[in-house]
Amino acid sequence: MIDQLYQDIILDHYKHPHGKGLRAPYGGEAHHVNPTCGDEVTIRVAVDGGTLTDISYDGMGCSISQASASVLHELLQGRTVEEAAPVQEAFVALMQSRGQIEPDEEVLGDGVAFAGVARYPARVKCALLPWMAFKDAAARAGVGASPEVKSS
Amino acid sequence: MIDQLYQDIILDHYKHPHGKGLRAPYGGEAHHVNPTCGDEVTIRVAVDGGTLTDISYDGMGCSISQASASVLHELLQGRTVEEAAPVQEAFVALMQSRGQIEPDEEVLGDGVAFAGVARYPARVKCALLPWMAFKDAAARAGVGASPEVKSS
Amino acid sequence: MTFDVARVRADFPILDREVNGHPLVYLDSANTSQKPRQVLDAMRAHQERYNGNVSRSVHTLGTESTTAYEDARAKIAAFIGAPSPDEVVFTKNSTEAINLVAYTSADLLQLGPGDEIVVSEMEHHSNLVPWQLLCQRTGATLRWFGVTDEGRLDESALDELVNERTKLVSVVHMSNILGTINDPARIVARAHQVGALVLLDCSQSVPHFPVDVVELGADFIAFTGHKMLGPTGIGVLWGRAELLAAMPPFLAGGSTIETVTMAGTTFAAPPARFEGGTPPITEAIGLGAAVDYLTALGMENIHRHEQEITTYALKALADVPGVRIFGPGTPEGRGGTVSFEVAGVHPHDVGQILDDLGVEVRVGHHCARPVCTRFGVPAMTRASFYLYTTTDEIDALARGLEQVRKVFV
Amino acid sequence: MTFDVARVRADFPILDREVNGHPLVYLDSANTSQKPRQVLDAMRAHQERYNGNVSRSVHTLGTESTTAYEDARAKIAAFIGAPSPDEVVFTKNSTEAINLVAYTSADLLQLGPGDEIVVSEMEHHSNLVPWQLLCQRTGATLRWFGVTDEGRLDESALDELVNERTKLVSVVHMSNILGTINDPARIVARAHQVGALVLLDCSQSVPHFPVDVVELGADFIAFTGHKMLGPTGIGVLWGRAELLAAMPPFLAGGSTIETVTMAGTTFAAPPARFEGGTPPITEAIGLGAAVDYLTALGMENIHRHEQEITTYALKALADVPGVRIFGPGTPEGRGGTVSFEVAGVHPHDVGQILDDLGVEVRVGHHCARPVCTRFGVPAMTRASFYLYTTTDEIDALARGLEQVRKVFV
Numbered sequence A, B: 001m002i003d004q005l006y007q008d009i010i011l012d013h014y015k016h017p018h019g020k021g022l023r024a025p026y027g028g029e030a031h032h033v034n035p036t037c038g039d040e041v042t043i044r045v046a047v048d049g050g051t052l053t054d055i056s057y058d059g060m061g062c063s064i065s066q067a068s069a070s071v072l073h074e075l076l077q078g079r080t081v082e083e084a085a086p087v088q089e090a091f092v093a094l095m096q097s098r099g100q101i102e103p104d105e106e107v108l109g110d111g112v113a114f115a116g117v118a119r120y121p122a123r124v125k126c127a128l129l130p131w132m133a134f135k136d137a138a139a140r141a142g143v144g145a146s147p148e149v150k151s152s
Numbered sequence C, D: 001m002t003f004d005v006a007r008v009r010a011d012f013p014i015l016d017r018e019v020n021g022h023p024l025v026y027l028d029s030a031n032t033s034q035k036p037r038q039v040l041d042a043m044r045a046h047q048e049r050y051n052g053n054v055s056r057s058v059h060t061l062g063t064e065s066t067t068a069y070e071d072a073r074a075k076i077a078a079f080i081g082a083p084s085p086d087e088v089v090f091t092k093n094s095t096e097a098i099n100l101v102a103y104t105s106a107d108l109l110q111l112g113p114g115d116e117i118v119v120s121e122m123e124h125h126s127n128l129v130p131w132q133l134l135c136q137r138t139g140a141t142l143r144w145f146g147v148t149d150e151g152r153l154d155e156s157a158l159d160e161l162v163n164e165r166t167k168l169v170s171v172v173h174m175s176n177i178l179g180t181i182n183d184p185a186r187i188v189a190r191a192h193q194v195g196a197l198v199l200l201d202c203s204q205s206v207p208h209f210p211v212d213v214v215e216l217g218a219d220f221i222a223f224t225g226h227k228m229l230g231p232t233g234i235g236v237l238w239g240r241a242e243l244l245a246a247m248p249p250f251l252a253g254g255s256t257i258e259t260v261t262m263a264g265t266t267f268a269a270p271p272a273r274f275e276g277g278t279p280p281i282t283e284a285i286g287l288g289a290a291v292d293y294l295t296a297l298g299m300e301n302i303h304r305h306e307q308e309i310t311t312y313a314l315k316a317l318a319d320v321p322g323v324r325i326f327g328p329g330t331p332e333g334r335g336g337t338v339s340f341e342v343a344g345v346h347p348h349d350v351g352q353i354l355d356d357l358g359v360e361v362r363v364g365h366h367c368a369r370p371v372c373t374r375f376g377v378p379a380m381t382r383a384s385f386y387l388y389t390t391t392d393e394i395d396a397l398a399r400g401l402e403q404v405r406k407v408f409v
């Protein structure tokens, strides 16, 4: 069961995160905290003509939240805002599915590795942390991200 | 069991209270309330040369508290402060005995009828109400009554 | 479904007990209700099999416990028609829930001299004293609805009483002493017209008939677990999401925070913001099970059963010489809580003789002393009913009152 | 008497359970303790046989319930050496107990700008945030003791920190994160010298070793039932009688009053003044049973057992490569709560792998974020022990940590 959680893809992203580090210029930034464990992430979003030209981030956290940020970067960087929305939606839906959804690799890429996380309610928040921060950062960059991410 | 509580002596004092009504002159007055049931009693004490020359009272309450005031009047009125102290002490001890004390009729007179009350924890407060008020009134009249009466 | 009171009673272990050699006749459910096996089992299961602290652990016990605690919140939200579980704040009882609003509303409503808070003469002390103290702290003025001779809320001066200066109206949904069920519609409408908030004390309504917060139109409601088949130690404040979001923390500490430094703290979103420290976890789970039990029977059915019992009781009491009922004399607009006096006998003595016969009623001012004052008595005797009450028990009450008269009249 | 841990464990039903296919190894008692059958049975007996509301009824159920509730108060008073049961106030948890003092002390201490409140960097959020908010409300200043590298309270600046302006000092007796046991003697002496009151947060001390309020010399202590074999939903504030008598009501309502009119209210003597509404009755009875259980085993014996386990654990952890312990590294002046890091692995991941092996530890900031900040980490992993902990369980923890390193390092 634990191997479902710590899939190699996740451990890979954790140990070798993609696009980590805060970069300028950016249009919006958000800092989110998981109050129960103290994990933190800061995300910056740069937008140019409807395209997410850079998503940069930094933070302290567990393997799940760190890998999730890395996957987010990989999935959304360079996409248009319209393309990003269904990906976000699919990721959030997967996380809130309690393991009842079969993820679509076409949409979620490496994100499918998080399917196992959905079975660990206490870890869902970890996986969602960067996505919540991204949503806020994107909004501040003027591109309202669509899906409702529940913060509690 | 209930007959132990509602002894004829108690019902008699309740239906025909001794010395009821507030009288002047008096040296000290106290008003006490039982917060759980709303029963109230006012007691006045007149002292002359170390003698409790008058104990007058009025109030609303159940048979136990009313009869207790009547018995108090009967037992302490006309006594010296020194004579009153052991009576008070004996009555309070009887009430707090949970039914474990055999009361002394020499000391308590009709007060012995309250032995059954001690077995009803919820009613002990009723029986003590006038005695607590008396203690305060006596103190205000300048004759500190001795025994510690727990008010809760 | 017909309501099978015998089957219901079989779920309540305590109902098999004897008191002073007589079968227990428990007529004090408005004070606290008895608890069915299903609720006790759910609590015991938590304590014996998956006890762990909530919201703080990644481990299995903690996760199971958190899931059960949050499931209970969702059940309770559904039970009262709350739009979201996040609008349900767990407290220890109604009293804490009301105090939570009273303490935070100084800030929320920016209260000061000239502002008015409105309650009624029919309130339980728990919905009166917190507002008296709030007015003392802020300089606001407390005003109140009176009570009519029939024991109904006197709304005749509504428009004057609730006016531009009014910031909050807090009234009882069903009186714990008179049994009156208030229809808050006019009060809510008027309060909202003048921009005031409305809190309904639903401590006696949520346990006994269907309550839907959206239909009620209130801004807050408070109720308490132990009166609705749940355990002691758990209560609920429901509040509209945007109001809860605007309120400062109250009992602050562990779990109420977002981030803490020595210099200052930011706070979590509701409901966590208001649930300081380890909450009554087992108790919330127990209340969830109570709600399941009530829902399975159907609140409409429970209400109908209680209406039948109340009709029967009002008649039975009226037939005892010297008995005078306070509050509505017919079952319309009232619940199964009936207070009365027996002419010439103090309630304490009434209660004592009844107890000797195994009939458990409450005597005293019922934490609603202004109602006693209003009706000119120091105390009342109260019989209150619930889903397990039978007409036989009402008969036992009536017989007991005959005995009371024999001893005292 | 030798301490027979196997016999103790047999009393705790949950310890038979498996987690993820492994026997449960519960090392999270500082978060919440497990509960013995004796406590659960006492509560169930109340709920099934004599449930009634307290202080409000003359009937038999109410009287039995009230007697049991007050007996519990007396037991708890005796357990902590309180001069009188009336000094024991039941709350829902430590957090409410501390907030009760924080809210009422604005009045009691006439706080204003220029006054100082002193806490420490080692506090649980529940003994920090209420004082931050109190300072915000009153304009008083919050100051604090630091923590040394060894995880001890830094008392080097005591005389400067606690001075003529200090009105109240509130510090933890045993840290829930570092395990440090503070000796409050010097702080109490200094505080009383300058006329300040002292509250000790005994949430982690009362469950684990003998605590005597008179010996401590404090003015208030707070602790919580669920960490000492009792249920959730019950906590205790102990306060010196004359202070409680001088404090205004806090959560006001039913039971806190002497007499009520619409125009104003007078209040009951402590402890009733502070127990608004229906208290956690069953929970108080459960806590009384927990105290009986602890007393029968002997707090000295329990402490000795935990010291043995702690000694063993400190050594076992030190032997795991990459493990660094926060707080005292030897058993002197510390209790059985050990926080640590595994180099290169986030505590969440440590906790998750351990849970997979049935080992339940807590990870995170443990509601003491300033301590994490002090030691430069976002979070810690914590193993905490109690009377039922065995050396086998410590071995399981150590084996689990090897597994953690296999996955992550």
Ligand SMILES: Cc1ncc(COP(=O)(O)O)c(C=O)c1O
Pocket: C254, C276, C277, C278, C279, D030, D031, D093, D094, D095, D096, D124, D126, D127, D172, D174, D175, D176, D201, D203, D204, D224, D225, D235, D367
């Ligand atoms: C030191 C300390 N203080 C206060 C608390 C708060 O206790 P509770 O959550 O029961 O209010 C805790 C535990 O959570 C604690 O460990």
Ligand SMILES: Cc1ncc(COP(=O)(O)O)c(C=O)c1O
Pocket: C030, C031, C093, C094, C095, C096, C124, C126, C127, C172, C174, C175, C176, C201, C203, C204, C224, C225, C235, C367, D254, D276, D277, D278, D279
């Ligand atoms: C109408 C009403 N409001 C408030 C309360 C207070 O509830 P609790 O004692 O659970 O706080 C009660 C019951 O005691 C009640 O009947």
